[in-house]
Amino acid sequence: MQSLVLFLFACSLAAAPAPVRVLIAYHSRTGNTEKMAAAIGEGAAAVVGVQVTLRKIAAVTNEEIVQADGIVLGTPVEWATLSAETKAFLDRIGQVLSKPAPPAFGEGRTAGVFCTAGTPSNGQELARLSAIAAFLALRFVIIGGVNDEGFGSLGPQAATAGKPPGPTARDLADARRFGERFARLTLQLRRQPLP
Numbered sequence: 593m594q595s596l597v598l599f600l601f602a603c604s605l606a607a608a609p610a611p612v613r614v615l616i617a618y619h620s621r622t623g624n625t626e627k628m629a630a631a632i633g634e635g636a637a638a639v640v641g642v643q644v645t646l647r648k649i650a651a652v653t654n655e656e657i658v659q660a661d662g663i664v665l666g667t668p669v670e671w672a673t674l675s676a677e678t679k680a681f682l683d684r685i686g687q688v689l690s691k692p693a694p695p696a697f698g699e700g701r702t703a704g705v706f707c708t709a710g711t712p713s714n715g716q717e718l719a720r721l722s723a724i725a726a727f728l729a730l731r732f733v734i735i736g737g738v739n740d741e742g743f744g745s746l747g748p749q750a751a752t753a754g755k756p757p758g759p760t761a762r763d764l765a766d767a768r769r770f771g772e773r774f775a776r777l778t779l780q781l782r783r784q785p786l787p
């Protein structure tokens with residue numbers, strides 16, 4: 593009886609598809625971008641079949657980059673664009689994914705971006721578009737968000753210098769919705785990897 597149970601357990605393990613991995617990597621000095629990252633992680637983790645890794649950029653290992661089916665990258669806006677740390681991480685993704693020959697970089701993988709800034713219209717678009725441009729150069733497939741009016745967006749963002757400071761409940765709800773959408777679409781794309 594015991595061996596039958598073990599056999600059935602082994603069969604179920606063999607039949608279960610490997611989880612699709614979503615890496616949420618972010619830079620955050622004062623915690624605002626980190627809050628958005630956590631909300632995106634909540635949304636992504638709600639999708640069955642997706643394994644979420646939430647990491648500060650400095651803690652991401654090369655193996656996590658290699659294994660990621662999708663990467664969501666978050667940055668504070670600094671001088672109207674990405675922080676230097678976030679730009680350096682994009683360079684690292686390029687380096688790590690150029691190792692196998694011939695370089696396929698992010699072919700068939702997904703990417704998404706988000707940011708926080710102090711005040712509205714003060715670099716959010718440029719920060720996200722710069723990261724999106726880099727991911728496109730790396731051959732990733734970009735997934736954006738959907739705003740409250742139903743239009744597509746570059747990805748979640750928040751202006752954090754309000755009273756009280758930090759992302760609002762609405763910003764965090766947007767981030768959660770993006771996380772779910774990113775994970776669901778990544779799952780669809782990566783369950784049958786491109787040849």
Ligand SMILES: Cc1cc2nc3c(=O)[nH]c(=O)nc-3n(C[C@H](O)[C@H](O)[C@H](O)COP(=O)(O)O)c2cc1C
Nearest residue numbers: 620621622623624625668670671672709710711714
């Ligand atoms: C060096 C530096 C430059 C910044 N430049 C901008 C900027 O150009 N536009 C803006 O709206 N906020 C700017 N900010 C504010 C941050 O983007 C904002 O506080 C953000 O939410 C910080 O995110 P964090 O808490 O994850 O570090 C800057 C902050 C710092 C430290």
